[in-house]
Amino acid sequence: MYLSMVVFEECLAEYHPRMTGHSDLIKIKFMGVQEAMEGQEYLPDHMLLEHVEYFVSHPVPAAWGCLCIGEPPEDLFKNNICLIFPENTDRTSLYHDIQKIFFLYNSWEMEIRKAMQRNATLEEMCNLCIPIFEKPIFIHDRNNELLAIANEMAGQFSWQYDETFDKYYLPLEILNTFKSSDEYHKTLHTYGAHVFSAKATGYRTLYVNLRIEWVYVGRVCLDEIGTPIRKRDYELLEFFADNIALAMQQGMLLVSDVSNVLSILFKEMIDGKSYTKNQLAKPFSYYKWHIDDMFQCITIFCRKSDNAIHTATNLTHRLANMFPNSCVFRNEYQIILVLNLTLENMATDRFFAYIGEFLRLGNLKAGVSMQGHDFVNFRYYYRQTQIAHEVGLSEDLQEPIYYFENYAFHYFFRQASQVLLPEMLCAPQLLKLIEYDKKHDTEFTYTLQRYLINERNIKITASELHIHRSTMNYRISRLKELLEIDLENSENRLYLLNSFYMLDFKELYQS
Incomplete structure (x- = not known):
């Protein structure tokens, strides 16, 4: 254990030492003591013990720790830190007492390390x-x-x-x-x-x-x-x-038990148990949470390796200590963080930048829910994290964080196509238009898609397609004939536009 001169000045009080030297060096710490000998190299991070005559004839390097027996010249240790002992001090006894001090604190340090490891x-x-x-x-x-x-x-x-x-x-x-x-x-x-x-x-x-x-x-x-x-x-x-x-x-100790208490409630809600606002209010208030606090659910997915449970536990404790106003708990191979945005008082971009680095270092992935303030519906926010992770992995393996809001639209189409094939959910008029383009080598389908996306703005769509406005007007006229559908009707337009998204979704997942 490294100790400063301050420790030895007090512990060796019976020898009546006096500290001198450069005041800026008082916090320098040492790992041992060395008795000075002629021709011997000085050990780094060791104090040097000897009579004053040695130090007068052998100037020591700057910023060195010295234990001097006898009164030195005034400026001898101006670039060092030194304890000066009376001339009649027994060097051997002093050396052994210094070693006892190092032994005491080294033993203490070792006991602390052992305690941390277990x-x-x-x-x-x-x-x-x-x-x-x-x-x-x-x-x-x-x-x-x-x-x-x-x-x-x-x-x-x-x-x-x-x-x-x-x-x-x-x-x-x-x-x-x-x-x-x-x-x-x-x-x-x-x-x-x-x-x-x-x-x-x-x-x-x-x-x-x-x-x-x-x-x-x-x-x-x-x-x-x-x-x-x-x-x-x-x-x-x-x-x-x-x-x-x-x-x-490092997750070896858990400071706050916010997570221990609130996690019971959140786990039960994940499993389907329902709570009213009044039932949640009392345990929430104990940890200074309010039933209307803004929150976000983050689920970190750990690997199912041999030591995954131990690793997940340590990571859970580490996050709980980092965000003491939030709730962090482990659910098998998942770490669930209920981030209390109201209490943590941290910008979300700063939080997710930190979490992103945390995930990259551990080669982990996370799903993130939308923000909410209705804790009674917590299980749905948790479900959003699972969906974000599932859909995100299928679309981008490189990202460490998958936000539900980025994949909600895709999830909508995934769910819709669970029972029927995607094309069975599309507007039949659009499917016929696609076949017409294939047969006649035309581009009415793409023209319609851009026209709808641009909210029927002819000028912008014509510019995107690099065609004259009169050509664009002609295509719209032909589209109305081919589709036999009223494009002035908002529901018809929405159905057609969603049909395009459904076909894009089909192509994405088939590839």
Whole structure:
């Protein structure tokens, strides 16, 4: 584990060290310590330990970490970061104590890595921090719901229990204090470790905000109870929070359980169960959803490989952490995202650009429904995603995202031709016109199609066909004779135009 000089300055306090050097280098971190020896190369990312006489006669490279026993000349370490120890310091004892510090934090790092690999809970992760911080540590989500807590102590505020949902939240009095606090609102936009004052709780709290990509999803906190907040706690809490965020981003941890609760409702609706608006209103309100929120359903189709279930689970958690205000759940080899457009407050083009890249990296495909605000009909929006994927795959294998609105018209003709052949649904007058053109080598069929598409505008159609307007008028006159159908009738025109689309559809799918 890489550690900065700040950690060693505090952990070696019994040696009475003093930090000096270039202030911009204070955050440089090191993975080990090296005892200086004549002719030996300096190891990268290692601190160098030796008496002052060595450093005077052997200037070290810039931006190096030095542990100097004895008082150096004033400018000796102006381009380095250095801890200076009294002249009577025993170098061997100091070296061994430094190694113990590295061993302690390397062991902690290893335990965190192991916990992540076995998909440990947030509670288990927090428990690993007890000997490191010696303070209460907890994690809450963006809705101030307690996700995990360890090392609780006397004097700490009690979380408010909600019997209905079996969850713990910030007490209302503290929450109300936060709502009116400019200091608290500023904390939501910080990066790295910061201290929140004792105004609301009676003690200070060191915190690091958790973010997945650009989205704030919660925070990790240390309460200043038991031991004071130390300089090294900033660095170590940032390390722990980075690992929690990494685990969330990779789908190893799930921060919010919005999906766990709402997914039950959505799965039941997919399976055919019906709910009224009133029945959905209460569980929706718990997660700050409203029954009239705008939403869109996205279904991601995973491959049915040996590890597909595990992969799909991790991808589901990753998406749930990225979009905490929406609902993401797995349905066998599918990942279903109910994107709450009202709450996510994100431009849809930005969202789909990100999702498109997400799909390309995983070689996955997705179907997307139209936007809606009638959750009671959710199963039909889900069905749109299946249709978009099915029709889209048959027309373009390269696209990662298939939007139902782009394929709805084609689906209309696919459904219509399930019982009858496409040509059986076409206007018989059009079929006769096609045969007439074949027999007489004429172009009345194409002329009619462009004429209808251009909403009977003779000038535009003539220009498209590269013929004179008088020629166009002649063709229209002949078309009326051949078709024996009133083109002034809007239903007749619609039937003819749809017949053209049906024949185009037949040709597309036959090819």
